[in-house]
Amino acid sequence: MSDRITGSTAAEIADSVRALRDRGILLPGALLPPVRELAATLGVNRNTAVAAYRQLAQAGLVLSRGRAGTTVAGIEAVAQEGYAADTVLxxxxxxxxxPARIPDPSAALMTIASRPVLYGEPVIDPGLEEWARRWMAADLPDADFRITVTSGAVDAVERLLAQALMRDDAVALEDPCFLASIHTVRLGGYRAVPVPVDDQGMTVDGLRAALDAGVRAVICTPRAQNPTGVGLTAQRAAELRGVLADHPYVLIIEDDHFSLLSQRPYESLISEDHRRFALVRSVSKFLGPDMCLAIAATDPDTAERLAMRLSPGTTWVSHLLQRLALAQLTDEDxxxxxxxxxxxxxxxxxxxxxxxxxxxxxxxxxxxxxxxxxxxxxxxxxxxxxxxxxxxxxxxxxxxxxxxxxxxxxxxxxxxxxxxxxxxxxxxxxxxxxx
Missing domain, CATH: 3.90.1150.10 (Aspartate Aminotransferase, domain 1)
Structure with a gap:
């Protein structure tokens, strides 16, 4: 295969491999030539070949498996949350x-009709923003934060990482970890750094090691951690905040997915002095997965960046959906x-x-x-x-x-x-x- 790859610079070699992949000559799983062999064949410095493979890996086009070599990446089937397909078990x-314990939205649906929302108007429903600010302020009492509405917690996490990181940046994840977080990090081209979880949440030594490894973001579940069900204790949260005190610009993302359903108090990694943070609360577990709506409370700079990540695509979450969520969140029944x-x-x-x-x-x-x-x-x-x-x-x-x-x-x-x-x-x- 090395005789089909061409180029004299790292960029040219990477483009050649990419072209062979796009034309189906290099199939997923195909083993690329060892660096030394490729460099000798092309008559280039070994470091040039290393740089070419690094560019391909950062773009998610190849997988480096150490001594097992470098292979062409494919689209692998991954586990998903929810019901398994095609089973009689x-x-x-x-x-x-x-579903029997999700509020019936029928009555709320009758109350959300209003004038159409047009381009250029505020993207967050004023009533929902006011309610969300009170909700978040109860658990972020000393923080200066802004409210953003996204299409669910997974959407929020993906956009939060995208506005803060580049491919191959390291992200600290709980281990074992929520499936969606694993997929989001891998598909984004980031490096997952595992932080063990015990019966009090993320371990202190694990988080310290992840920070020493250079992670730029930490994703944590403060309660009802998925899959273990554990929650941060007050003591553990304080210890973790102490470790994070020397890293105020590492992005902390707290996925409080179980929020209103949890029987445990909310304990946070976010201290008053931390500069980059996001508390994300989805309504999926208590208003239904199909609601696809989450509220993120973030520091002002992250809020601006998150808005920019929303602007070219989704732009905003439907105001009808926002009003429906608010109508149920403010309904006593x-x-x-x-x-x-x-x-x-x-x-x-x-x-x-x-x-x-x-x-x-x-x-x-x-x-x-x-x-x-x-x-x-x-x-x-x-x-x-x-x-x-x-x-x-x-x-x-x-x-x-x-x-x-x-x-x-x-x-x-x-x-x-x-x-x-x-x-x-x-x-x-x-x-x-x-x-």
Whole structure:
């Protein structure tokens, strides 16, 4: 293959490889020539060939696998949240809220009709902005922040990273990690630096190591961490803020996705003196995933940059959608439904966790929509046994940032919608499979 690649500069060599890829001569997975071989063939300095491969890697066109060589990148299938497609099994790995516990929007829909919003008008509904500012100020009391509305939390995180980073910049992610955050970082061409999570949230040593490695952004889930369900304790949050005190310009993104449903207090990494931050709260878990709306409270500079990232594309989130969210967020009956739902998820998860602990199976803190269950044997083996009993479970391997890590011993189970009889059956099957 080295005889087909041409060029005398790094840019020319990279363009040649890209052209071969675009014409289908180099297919995904194809192994590129070693640097020394390519440099000798082209009669260029070895550093020129190294620079060409680096440009291709930063553009996401090739994958560097160390001693295994450099291969042409392809589009790989990735795990997604939600129901599995085309299965007759009972799906217990969805991470979905209970549709029966999402407020009915019918009445609110009747109240949102108004005059059309035209180009050039304010992009945020004034009523929603006022409500959101009060909501965020309760947890960011000393911060100077601005409100931005995005098309969901994942959209907010993607745009926040894009306005702050370049390809190959490093981002600190919790490990194990929320699937959407993994995909967002990888597809953006950033480098994920794993920070271990224990029963109090991100570890102090892990965050310190990530900062020493040069991360420019930290994505943290302050409560109901997905997939583990853990939340930051006050002590851990204070310790992490202490570590971040020497890095005021590292972008902190807090994804408080469970917000109104959580039974735990909000603890934050964002200190009064931190210069770059974003607290993101989606309405998806309590008003429904199809709402596709999130509120971001950010420092003023980040708000300006985020607005610029919105301007060429989406520009703004539909005012009809904003008014619908506001109508439900300010409706007493709707908020009662949300509060009841939060208590229901906590009660059902706690009851299922108690069933498992009675059989000697460890379960992490049950906050969120799912449970993180530790098993005495690799989770994939247990999941295979459960499939033969009619259950489709999700293993912890999907949430790991390290493809070379040992097999996970965890399952993430969504069980809040099971009846007591179904829960008893699943526990019996799980115990049998774990043995």
């Amino acid at each position: 009972r799906d217990i790995g969805t991470g979905n809220p209970d 709707a908020m009662t439904t949300v509060a009841t739902a939060g208590a229901h998820y906590a009660e059902r998860n706690a009851a299922f966790a108690a069933r498992l602990r009675a059989h000697g199976i460890d379960v992490a803190a049950p906050d969120g929509l799912s449970l993180w269950v530790r098993l005495p044997r690799p989770a994939r083996e247990v999941a295979e046994h459960l499939m033969r009993r009619g259950w489709l479970a999700r293993t912890g391997d999907e949430f790991s940032l390290d493809d070379r890590a040992d097999p996970s011993h965890h399952l993430r189970l969504t069980v809040h919608d099971l009846t007591d009889a179904e829960a008893d059956t699943l526990v019996a099957d799980l115990v049998a499979a774990a043995r």
